[in-house]
Amino acid sequence: MFIHLALRSLWSRKGSVLLTFFAITVSVFVLLGVETIRHQAKSSFNNTVSGIDLIVGARTGDVNLLLYSVFRLGNATNNISWQSYQAIANDPKVAWTIPLSLGDSHKGYRVMGTTDEYFQHFRYGGDRALVLAQGKAFRDTFDIVLGSAVARALGYQLGDKIVLAHGLGSTSFSKHEDSPFEVVGILQTTGTPVDQTLHVSLAGIEAIHAGWPSGSPTSSYPSTDQHSSHQHTHSQAASADQHETHHEENPDAITAFMVGLTSKLATFQMQRQINTYSGEALLAILPGVTISQLWQMMAVMEHTLQLIAALVLLASLLGLAAMLLATLRERGPEIAVMRAIGASPLFVFALLEVEAIIISLASCVLAALLLTVGASLSADWLAAQFSLVMDSGPILNSGSALILGLVLAATIIITLVPGIQAYRYALREQL
Known part of the structure:
Protein backbone atom coordinates (compact mmCIF):
# COMPACT_ATOMS: atom_id res chain seq x y z
CA MET A 1 0.00 0.00 0.00
CA PHE A 2 2.78 2.42 0.95
CA ILE A 3 4.81 1.69 -2.23
CA HIS A 4 1.65 1.89 -4.33
CA LEU A 5 0.87 5.33 -2.88
CA ALA A 6 4.42 6.52 -3.63
CA LEU A 7 4.18 5.30 -7.23
CA ARG A 8 0.81 7.02 -7.74
CA SER A 9 2.24 10.22 -6.30
CA LEU A 10 5.23 10.07 -8.67
CA TRP A 11 2.95 9.38 -11.64
CA SER A 12 0.91 12.48 -10.88
CA ARG A 13 4.12 14.51 -11.44
CA LYS A 14 5.52 12.35 -14.23
CA GLY A 15 6.98 15.22 -16.27
CA SER A 16 9.46 16.50 -13.67
CA VAL A 17 10.00 13.00 -12.28
CA LEU A 18 11.05 11.63 -15.71
CA LEU A 19 13.53 14.45 -16.23
CA THR A 20 15.07 13.80 -12.82
CA PHE A 21 15.05 10.06 -13.48
CA PHE A 22 16.97 10.42 -16.76
CA ALA A 23 19.44 12.87 -15.22
CA ILE A 24 20.28 10.43 -12.42
CA THR A 25 20.43 7.53 -14.91
CA VAL A 26 23.02 9.35 -17.00
CA SER A 27 25.02 10.25 -13.90
CA VAL A 28 25.02 6.69 -12.56
CA PHE A 29 25.90 5.39 -16.04
CA VAL A 30 28.92 7.73 -16.15
CA LEU A 31 29.99 6.72 -12.66
CA LEU A 32 29.63 2.99 -13.38
CA GLY A 33 31.30 3.45 -16.78
CA VAL A 34 34.33 5.13 -15.21
CA GLU A 35 34.58 2.36 -12.62
CA THR A 36 34.23 -0.37 -15.26
CA ILE A 37 36.81 1.18 -17.59
CA ARG A 38 39.16 1.74 -14.65
CA HIS A 39 38.77 -1.89 -13.58
CA GLN A 40 39.18 -3.28 -17.10
CA ALA A 41 42.12 -0.97 -17.86
CA LYS A 42 43.86 -1.99 -14.66
CA SER A 43 43.21 -5.64 -15.42
CA SER A 44 44.58 -5.25 -18.97
CA PHE A 45 47.52 -3.26 -17.63
CA ASN A 46 48.42 -5.92 -15.07
CA ASN A 47 47.99 -8.67 -17.66
CA THR A 48 50.19 -7.07 -20.31
CA VAL A 49 52.68 -9.85 -19.69
CA SER A 50 51.95 -13.15 -17.99
CA GLY A 51 54.12 -16.10 -17.04
CA ILE A 52 57.39 -14.19 -17.42
CA ASP A 53 59.56 -14.46 -14.33
CA GLY A 211 76.99 -1.55 -43.39
CA TRP A 212 75.50 0.82 -40.77
CA PRO A 213 78.37 0.90 -38.25
CA SER A 214 77.62 4.41 -37.04
CA GLY A 215 73.83 4.20 -37.06
CA SER A 216 73.48 5.50 -40.63
CA PRO A 217 74.22 3.95 -44.01
CA THR A 218 77.77 4.30 -45.25
CA SER A 219 77.76 6.28 -48.46
CA SER A 220 80.18 7.79 -50.85
CA TYR A 221 79.77 10.73 -53.18
CA PRO A 222 80.67 9.62 -56.75
CA SER A 223 81.98 12.19 -59.17
CA THR A 224 80.14 10.83 -62.22
CA LEU A 286 59.96 -8.82 -11.72
CA PRO A 287 57.41 -7.57 -14.29
CA GLY A 288 54.36 -7.98 -12.03
CA VAL A 289 55.87 -5.93 -9.22
CA THR A 290 57.08 -3.18 -11.55
CA ILE A 291 53.73 -2.98 -13.37
CA SER A 292 52.04 -2.42 -9.98
CA GLN A 293 54.49 0.39 -9.25
CA LEU A 294 53.76 1.97 -12.63
CA TRP A 295 49.99 1.81 -12.07
CA GLN A 296 50.40 3.54 -8.72
CA MET A 297 52.14 6.39 -10.53
CA MET A 298 48.97 6.80 -12.64
CA ALA A 299 46.68 6.92 -9.59
CA VAL A 300 46.19 10.70 -9.89
CA MET A 301 44.46 10.37 -13.26
CA GLU A 302 42.37 7.48 -11.98
CA HIS A 303 41.17 9.42 -8.93
CA THR A 304 40.48 12.52 -11.04
CA LEU A 305 38.09 10.58 -13.29
CA GLN A 306 36.32 9.15 -10.26
CA LEU A 307 35.98 12.63 -8.72
CA ILE A 308 34.48 14.08 -11.90
CA ALA A 309 31.94 11.25 -12.13
CA ALA A 310 31.04 11.67 -8.45
CA LEU A 311 30.47 15.40 -8.91
CA VAL A 312 28.17 14.71 -11.88
CA LEU A 313 26.16 12.32 -9.70
CA LEU A 314 26.03 14.83 -6.84
CA ALA A 315 24.63 17.47 -9.19
CA SER A 316 21.89 15.08 -10.28
CA LEU A 317 20.96 14.15 -6.71
CA LEU A 318 20.80 17.82 -5.79
CA GLY A 319 18.44 18.22 -8.72
CA LEU A 320 16.31 15.45 -7.24
CA ALA A 321 16.17 17.26 -3.89
CA ALA A 322 15.34 20.54 -5.63
CA MET A 323 12.50 18.85 -7.53
CA LEU A 324 11.00 17.47 -4.32
CA LEU A 325 11.30 20.85 -2.59
CA ALA A 326 9.72 22.67 -5.52
CA THR A 327 6.67 20.39 -5.49
CA LEU A 328 5.95 20.71 -1.76
CA ARG A 329 3.66 23.70 -2.18
CA GLU A 330 1.84 22.01 -5.05
CA ARG A 331 1.35 18.97 -2.85
CA GLY A 332 -0.28 20.95 -0.03
CA PRO A 333 -3.78 19.58 -0.69
CA GLU A 334 -2.39 16.06 -1.02
CA ILE A 335 -0.63 16.33 2.35
CA ALA A 336 -3.76 17.85 3.92
CA VAL A 337 -5.88 14.90 2.74
CA MET A 338 -3.36 12.42 4.11
CA ARG A 339 -3.36 14.24 7.46
CA ALA A 340 -7.18 14.23 7.47
CA ILE A 341 -7.35 10.46 7.08
CA GLY A 342 -4.88 9.95 9.93
CA ALA A 343 -1.43 10.01 8.34
CA SER A 344 1.25 11.20 10.74
CA PRO A 345 3.96 13.77 9.86
CA LEU A 346 6.46 10.89 9.98
CA PHE A 347 4.38 9.10 7.34
CA VAL A 348 4.68 12.13 5.03
CA PHE A 349 8.44 12.29 5.67
CA ALA A 350 8.82 8.59 4.85
CA LEU A 351 6.73 8.99 1.69
CA LEU A 352 9.15 11.54 0.25
CA GLU A 353 12.14 9.36 1.13
CA VAL A 354 10.56 6.33 -0.55
CA GLU A 355 9.75 8.35 -3.67
CA ALA A 356 13.37 9.48 -3.93
CA ILE A 357 14.65 5.93 -3.36
CA ILE A 358 12.33 4.59 -6.09
CA ILE A 359 13.67 7.14 -8.57
CA SER A 360 17.31 6.41 -7.69
CA LEU A 361 16.83 2.65 -7.62
CA ALA A 362 15.14 2.65 -11.02
CA SER A 363 17.93 4.88 -12.35
CA CYS A 364 20.59 2.49 -11.02
CA VAL A 365 18.89 -0.53 -12.61
CA LEU A 366 18.54 1.18 -15.98
CA ALA A 367 22.12 2.52 -15.89
CA ALA A 368 23.52 -0.93 -15.04
CA LEU A 369 21.47 -2.50 -17.84
CA LEU A 370 22.59 0.11 -20.38
CA LEU A 371 26.22 -0.35 -19.34
CA THR A 372 26.05 -4.15 -19.64
CA VAL A 373 24.41 -4.02 -23.07
CA GLY A 374 26.68 -1.19 -24.26
CA ALA A 375 29.84 -2.97 -23.14
CA SER A 376 28.80 -6.18 -24.87
CA LEU A 377 27.95 -4.44 -28.14
CA SER A 378 31.08 -2.25 -28.16
CA ALA A 379 33.60 -4.89 -27.00
CA ASP A 380 35.07 -5.38 -30.48
CA TRP A 381 35.17 -1.63 -31.13
CA LEU A 382 36.91 -0.94 -27.82
CA ALA A 383 39.49 -3.61 -28.58
CA ALA A 384 40.06 -2.26 -32.08
CA GLN A 385 40.21 1.44 -31.27
CA PHE A 386 41.64 1.53 -27.76
CA SER A 387 43.16 -1.95 -27.29
CA LEU A 388 40.86 -2.37 -24.28
CA VAL A 389 39.85 -6.02 -24.04
CA MET A 390 36.77 -6.52 -21.89
CA ASP A 391 36.78 -9.50 -19.54
CA SER A 392 34.42 -12.33 -20.42
CA GLY A 393 32.96 -12.24 -16.89
CA PRO A 394 30.19 -9.95 -15.60
CA ILE A 395 30.69 -6.25 -16.26
CA LEU A 396 29.56 -5.20 -12.81
CA ASN A 397 31.93 -6.07 -9.98
CA SER A 398 32.17 -5.49 -6.24
CA GLY A 399 33.28 -1.91 -6.87
CA SER A 400 30.18 -1.27 -8.96
CA ALA A 401 27.94 -2.77 -6.25
CA LEU A 402 29.58 -0.47 -3.70
CA ILE A 403 28.91 2.53 -5.96
CA LEU A 404 25.23 1.63 -6.31
CA GLY A 405 24.96 1.29 -2.54
CA LEU A 406 26.58 4.71 -2.08
CA VAL A 407 24.18 6.23 -4.62
CA LEU A 408 21.17 4.99 -2.65
CA ALA A 409 22.73 6.15 0.63
CA ALA A 410 23.45 9.57 -0.86
CA THR A 411 19.84 9.74 -2.10
CA ILE A 412 18.51 9.13 1.43
CA ILE A 413 20.82 11.76 2.92
CA ILE A 414 20.12 14.45 0.32
CA THR A 415 16.36 13.83 0.50
CA LEU A 416 16.44 14.60 4.23
CA VAL A 417 16.10 18.31 3.43
CA PRO A 418 12.80 18.12 1.49
CA GLY A 419 11.66 15.32 3.84
CA ILE A 420 12.12 17.51 6.93
CA GLN A 421 10.33 20.36 5.15
CA ALA A 422 7.40 18.04 4.38
CA TYR A 423 7.41 16.84 8.00
CA ARG A 424 7.14 20.42 9.31
CA TYR A 425 4.48 21.27 6.74
CA ALA A 426 2.47 18.26 7.84
CA LEU A 427 2.70 19.37 11.47
CA ARG A 428 1.32 22.80 10.62
CA GLU A 429 -1.37 21.53 8.28
CA GLN A 430 -4.83 21.51 9.87
CA LEU A 431 -7.89 20.51 7.91
Missing part, protein backbone atom coordinates in the same frame (compact mmCIF):
# COMPACT_ATOMS: atom_id res chain seq x y z
CA LEU A 54 62.19 -11.81 -15.11
CA ILE A 55 62.94 -9.09 -17.63
CA VAL A 56 66.62 -8.32 -18.10
CA GLY A 57 68.18 -5.21 -19.60
CA ALA A 58 71.07 -2.83 -19.18
CA ARG A 59 71.24 -1.26 -15.75
CA THR A 60 68.66 1.54 -15.50
CA GLY A 61 65.49 2.23 -13.49
CA ASP A 62 62.96 -0.57 -13.00
CA VAL A 63 60.13 1.40 -14.60
CA ASN A 64 62.27 2.51 -17.55
CA LEU A 65 63.26 -1.09 -18.32
CA LEU A 66 59.60 -2.15 -18.16
CA LEU A 67 58.50 0.74 -20.37
CA TYR A 68 60.82 0.10 -23.28
CA SER A 69 60.82 -3.70 -23.13
CA VAL A 70 57.07 -4.28 -22.62
CA PHE A 71 55.24 -1.06 -23.49
CA ARG A 72 57.63 0.05 -26.28
CA LEU A 73 58.03 3.48 -24.67
CA GLY A 74 61.29 5.32 -24.20
CA ASN A 75 64.78 4.08 -24.99
CA ALA A 76 67.29 1.73 -23.47
CA THR A 77 70.32 3.30 -21.79
CA ASN A 78 72.54 0.60 -23.28
CA ASN A 79 72.47 -2.76 -25.03
CA ILE A 80 73.32 -6.23 -23.73
CA SER A 81 76.14 -8.15 -25.37
CA TRP A 82 75.21 -11.44 -26.99
CA GLN A 83 77.81 -13.20 -24.85
CA SER A 84 76.16 -12.00 -21.63
CA TYR A 85 72.76 -13.04 -22.93
CA GLN A 86 74.04 -16.52 -23.80
CA ALA A 87 75.73 -16.91 -20.41
CA ILE A 88 72.45 -16.25 -18.59
CA ALA A 89 70.28 -18.19 -21.07
CA ASN A 90 72.44 -21.29 -20.59
CA ASP A 91 72.07 -21.23 -16.80
CA PRO A 92 70.42 -24.47 -15.55
CA LYS A 93 67.75 -22.48 -13.71
CA VAL A 94 66.58 -20.87 -16.99
CA ALA A 95 63.91 -22.77 -18.94
CA TRP A 96 63.58 -20.37 -21.88
CA THR A 97 64.39 -16.82 -22.94
CA ILE A 98 62.95 -14.32 -25.43
CA PRO A 99 65.58 -11.89 -26.79
CA LEU A 100 64.35 -8.45 -27.86
CA SER A 101 66.04 -6.00 -30.20
CA LEU A 102 64.54 -2.50 -30.46
CA GLY A 103 65.53 0.70 -32.18
CA ASP A 104 63.75 0.75 -35.54
CA SER A 105 60.25 1.86 -36.46
CA HIS A 106 57.71 2.14 -39.26
CA LYS A 107 55.47 5.20 -39.53
CA GLY A 108 55.59 5.79 -35.79
CA TYR A 109 55.12 2.12 -34.77
CA ARG A 110 57.93 0.24 -33.03
CA VAL A 111 59.75 -2.63 -34.71
CA MET A 112 60.92 -5.47 -32.49
CA GLY A 113 63.43 -8.12 -33.45
CA THR A 114 63.04 -11.45 -31.69
CA THR A 115 63.07 -15.21 -32.26
CA ASP A 116 60.56 -18.05 -32.58
CA GLU A 117 60.57 -18.33 -28.77
CA TYR A 118 58.49 -15.14 -28.68
CA PHE A 119 55.51 -16.86 -30.32
CA GLN A 120 56.02 -20.01 -28.24
CA HIS A 121 56.47 -18.58 -24.75
CA PHE A 122 55.10 -15.01 -24.62
CA ARG A 123 51.86 -14.85 -22.64
CA TYR A 124 49.41 -12.08 -21.73
CA GLY A 125 46.06 -11.69 -20.00
CA GLY A 126 46.31 -14.66 -17.65
CA ASP A 127 48.35 -17.14 -19.70
CA ARG A 128 46.88 -16.41 -23.14
CA ALA A 129 49.18 -17.29 -26.04
CA LEU A 130 49.65 -15.15 -29.13
CA VAL A 131 47.40 -16.27 -31.98
CA LEU A 132 47.76 -15.39 -35.65
CA ALA A 133 44.59 -14.04 -37.22
CA GLN A 134 46.12 -14.40 -40.69
CA GLY A 135 49.23 -15.98 -42.14
CA LYS A 136 52.14 -17.46 -40.19
CA ALA A 137 55.06 -16.49 -37.99
CA PHE A 138 58.24 -15.24 -39.63
CA ARG A 139 60.50 -17.91 -41.09
CA ASP A 140 62.80 -16.07 -43.48
CA THR A 141 65.06 -13.11 -42.85
CA PHE A 142 62.77 -10.53 -44.41
CA ASP A 143 59.44 -11.80 -43.10
CA ILE A 144 57.44 -9.53 -40.81
CA VAL A 145 54.45 -10.16 -38.51
CA LEU A 146 52.19 -7.22 -37.68
CA GLY A 147 50.23 -6.41 -34.56
CA SER A 148 46.50 -6.01 -35.21
CA ALA A 149 46.48 -2.24 -34.59
CA VAL A 150 49.34 -1.68 -37.06
CA ALA A 151 47.66 -3.70 -39.80
CA ARG A 152 44.33 -1.98 -39.23
CA ALA A 153 45.68 1.59 -39.02
CA LEU A 154 47.97 1.31 -42.04
CA GLY A 155 45.75 -0.99 -44.09
CA TYR A 156 48.33 -3.71 -44.63
CA GLN A 157 47.51 -7.17 -45.93
CA LEU A 158 49.49 -10.39 -46.35
CA GLY A 159 52.11 -10.04 -49.08
CA ASP A 160 52.53 -6.27 -48.74
CA LYS A 161 56.06 -4.86 -48.73
CA ILE A 162 57.19 -2.69 -45.79
CA VAL A 163 60.28 -0.50 -45.53
CA LEU A 164 61.56 -0.02 -42.00
CA ALA A 165 63.18 3.18 -40.73
CA HIS A 166 66.16 3.61 -38.46
CA GLY A 167 65.20 5.32 -35.19
CA LEU A 168 61.90 5.83 -33.40
CA GLY A 169 60.41 8.95 -34.97
CA SER A 170 57.16 8.95 -36.94
CA THR A 171 59.14 10.39 -39.86
CA SER A 172 62.68 9.33 -40.70
CA PHE A 173 65.24 10.17 -43.38
CA SER A 174 67.22 6.98 -42.66
CA LYS A 175 65.19 4.20 -44.22
CA HIS A 176 66.24 0.65 -45.03
CA GLU A 177 64.90 0.98 -48.58
CA ASP A 178 67.23 -1.70 -49.97
CA SER A 179 65.75 -4.30 -47.61
CA PRO A 180 61.94 -4.31 -47.66
CA PHE A 181 60.07 -6.84 -45.54
CA GLU A 182 57.09 -8.90 -46.64
CA VAL A 183 54.02 -9.23 -44.40
CA VAL A 184 53.56 -12.94 -43.67
CA GLY A 185 51.34 -12.77 -40.59
CA ILE A 186 48.92 -10.58 -38.64
CA LEU A 187 48.25 -11.26 -34.96
CA GLN A 188 44.86 -11.26 -33.29
CA THR A 189 44.01 -8.31 -31.05
CA THR A 190 45.48 -8.71 -27.56
CA GLY A 191 44.74 -5.35 -25.92
CA THR A 192 48.48 -5.03 -25.16
CA PRO A 193 51.43 -3.20 -26.80
CA VAL A 194 51.82 -6.27 -29.04
CA ASP A 195 49.02 -4.77 -31.17
CA GLN A 196 51.17 -1.69 -31.82
CA THR A 197 54.32 -3.60 -32.77
CA LEU A 198 55.91 -4.95 -35.96
CA HIS A 199 57.78 -8.22 -35.33
CA VAL A 200 60.82 -9.38 -37.30
CA SER A 201 63.58 -11.89 -36.66
CA LEU A 202 66.91 -10.97 -35.10
CA ALA A 203 68.48 -12.04 -38.38
CA GLY A 204 66.33 -9.46 -40.16
CA ILE A 205 67.50 -6.73 -37.78
CA GLU A 206 71.12 -7.70 -38.41
CA ALA A 207 70.60 -7.85 -42.18
CA ILE A 208 69.14 -4.37 -42.57
CA HIS A 209 71.91 -2.85 -40.44
CA ALA A 210 74.75 -4.44 -42.35
CA ASP A 225 76.64 9.61 -62.90
CA GLN A 226 78.06 6.39 -64.30
CA HIS A 227 79.75 5.56 -61.00
CA SER A 228 76.51 6.36 -59.15
CA SER A 229 74.53 4.06 -61.42
CA HIS A 230 77.08 1.27 -60.97
CA GLN A 231 76.93 1.67 -57.18
CA HIS A 232 73.12 1.55 -57.19
CA THR A 233 73.15 -1.62 -59.30
CA HIS A 234 75.67 -3.21 -56.93
CA SER A 235 73.45 -2.24 -53.97
CA GLN A 236 70.42 -3.85 -55.60
CA ALA A 237 72.36 -7.03 -56.26
CA ALA A 238 73.58 -7.13 -52.67
CA SER A 239 70.02 -6.62 -51.46
CA ALA A 240 68.80 -9.48 -53.66
CA ASP A 241 71.49 -11.75 -52.24
CA GLN A 242 70.37 -10.80 -48.73
CA HIS A 243 66.81 -11.80 -49.53
CA GLU A 244 67.86 -15.16 -50.87
CA THR A 245 70.02 -15.97 -47.87
CA HIS A 246 68.65 -16.64 -44.40
CA HIS A 247 71.08 -15.05 -41.94
CA GLU A 248 71.87 -17.40 -39.10
CA GLU A 249 74.64 -15.37 -37.50
CA ASN A 250 74.05 -14.10 -34.00
CA PRO A 251 73.80 -10.35 -33.35
CA ASP A 252 76.49 -8.53 -31.46
CA ALA A 253 73.99 -7.15 -28.94
CA ILE A 254 70.31 -7.09 -28.04
CA THR A 255 68.20 -4.56 -26.13
CA ALA A 256 66.67 -6.81 -23.47
CA PHE A 257 65.33 -10.31 -22.93
CA MET A 258 62.57 -12.06 -21.03
CA VAL A 259 63.25 -15.07 -18.85
CA GLY A 260 61.19 -18.08 -17.84
CA LEU A 261 62.64 -20.16 -15.01
CA THR A 262 62.42 -23.87 -14.34
CA SER A 263 61.17 -23.12 -10.80
CA LYS A 264 59.47 -20.08 -9.31
CA LEU A 265 61.52 -20.66 -6.16
CA ALA A 266 64.64 -19.63 -8.07
CA THR A 267 63.26 -16.21 -9.06
CA PHE A 268 64.92 -14.08 -6.39
CA GLN A 269 68.13 -16.08 -6.53
CA MET A 270 68.34 -15.59 -10.30
CA GLN A 271 67.48 -11.90 -9.95
CA ARG A 272 70.38 -11.36 -7.54
CA GLN A 273 72.68 -13.37 -9.77
CA ILE A 274 71.89 -11.17 -12.77
CA ASN A 275 72.04 -7.90 -10.84
CA THR A 276 75.52 -8.80 -9.61
CA TYR A 277 76.69 -10.21 -12.96
CA SER A 278 80.38 -9.37 -13.38
CA GLY A 279 80.45 -9.36 -17.18
CA GLU A 280 78.52 -6.08 -17.53
CA ALA A 281 76.03 -3.92 -15.67
CA LEU A 282 72.64 -5.66 -15.92
CA LEU A 283 69.28 -5.26 -14.22
CA ALA A 284 66.63 -7.96 -13.71
CA ILE A 285 63.11 -6.95 -12.68
